[in-house]
Amino acid sequence: MIHVEEVAKSFQGKEILRNVSFNADRGEVVGLLGPNGAGKTTIIRLLNGVISADSGTIRVDGLDPHTNGNDIRKIVGVVTESAGLYPEMSGRENLLFFAKLYNCEDRSRIEWLLELLGLDKYSDKPVGVYSTGMKKRLAIAKAVLHDPALLFLDEPTNGLDPDGIQDVIGYLRTLNKEQGTTILICSHILYQLEEVCSSYVFLEKGRIIERGTLSELDARYVDEVILHVDTGLRTSDNEAAGYSYTVVGENKLQFRLPSKGHIPELLRSILSESWVHSAQIMNNNLEALYFEVRRRSDES
Numbered sequence: 097m098i099h100v101e102e103v104a105k106s107f108q109g110k111e112i113l114r115n116v117s118f119n120a121d122r123g124e125v126v127g128l129l130g131p132n133g134a135g136k137t138t139i140i141r142l143l144n145g146v147i148s149a150d151s152g153t154i155r156v157d158g159l160d161p162h163t164n165g166n167d168i169r170k171i172v173g174v175v176t177e178s179a180g181l182y183p184e185m186s187g188r189e190n191l192l193f194f195a196k197l198y199n200c201e202d203r204s205r206i207e208w209l210l211e212l213l214g215l216d217k218y219s220d221k222p223v224g225v226y227s228t229g230m231k232k233r234l235a236i237a238k239a240v241l242h243d244p245a246l247l248f249l250d251e252p253t254n255g256l257d258p259d260g261i262q263d264v265i266g267y268l269r270t271l272n273k274e275q276g277t278t279i280l281i282c283s284h285i286l287y288q289l290e291e292v293c294s295s296y297v298f299l300e301k302g303r304i305i306e307r308g309t310l311s312e313l314d315a316r317y318v319d320e321v322i323l324h325v326d327t328g329l330r331t332s333d334n335e336a337a338g339y340s341y342t343v344v345g346e347n348k349l350q351f352r353l354p355s356k357g358h359i360p361e362l363l364r365s366i367l368s369e370s371w372v373h374s375a376q377i378m379n380n381n382l383e384a385l386y387f388e389v390r391r392r393s394d395e396s
């Protein structure tokens with residue numbers, strides 16, 4: 097669905113993207129993760145045909161954004177920081193206005209989207225009084241009015257509280273599952289969206305430093321397992337089943353194990369002495385992997 101190969105882009109002689117290559121298959125949710133200024137928004141603008149690449153190949157559903165920008169914009173929805181909503185108009189009026197503008201007026205879809213995004217109760221209120229989260233949700237509704245096959249989201253969780261983030265994750269997951277929408281999400285705090293992404297592309301200073309699914313990244317980057325066990329166990333030598341531990345909180349022990357294969361043996365041993373309420377691997381979530389990928393990239 098998205099094919100990017102060896103793309104380069106400079107602004108005023110300054111290289112912003114270099115040798116950028118990645119793919120997204122139909123129905124995938126890809127997270128594009130990188131710090132401020134890495135070039136994430138520039139990639140969205142290239143994919144959407146708003147700007148052109150200096151070199152390399154870009155295809156969106158087989159189309160070249162440089163020459164087929166208008167066709168691409170028919171099948172793509174974009175959610176950016178500036179949603180371009182009219183504050184004096186209600187949520188419903190905004191959606192109706194843009195649906196007419198885009199030539200896709202479908203009142204039942206507008207009502208469905210207002211309900212899906214939890215805005216039906218506020219649909220008659222002016223957007224000027226909406227909270228940041230409500231505006232963000234309305235921006236998503238606006239972007240998918242024409243039922244796009246592809247959705248690009250630039251920092252969709254900026255300014256949202258934890259409830260708002262959970263809501264956005266839920267809506268994106270529904271759109272992906274129910275409509276089969278392929279989604280590209282750009283963020284510098286993407287680990288909030290870990291539950292919705294199927295794979296990740298890591299961008300740093302305009303270069304792709306890593307890509308893969310969470311389990312592929314886990315296999316590549318997690319050499320030892322840092323395990324936190326919530327247990328009543330205490331031993332005089334700070335060891336359990338031959339593994340040493342450090343106490344990192346009330347009833348919380350931290351073990352460093354050579355691999356996941358050692359976890360059952362360790363837990364069996366602890367359980368024979370005391371209770372265990374939980375055991376959690378701390379270094380294989382997206383946040384931990386993100387920092388590890390960047391650390392190793394800095395070293396090389």
Ligand SMILES: Nc1ncnc2c1ncn2[C@@H]1O[C@H](COP(=O)(O)OP(=O)(O)OP(=O)(O)O)[C@@H](O)[C@H]1O
Nearest residue numbers: 107108112130131132133134135136137138139284
């Ligand atoms: N039109 C432009 N003219 C000149 N420089 C630009 C232009 N657009 C982007 N840049 C520069 O390109 C770099 C990458 O910008 P971009 O907005 O793509 O980064 P980003 O990864 O989306 O960052 P953020 O997380 O802050 O949104 C920045 O240094 C930015 O100043």
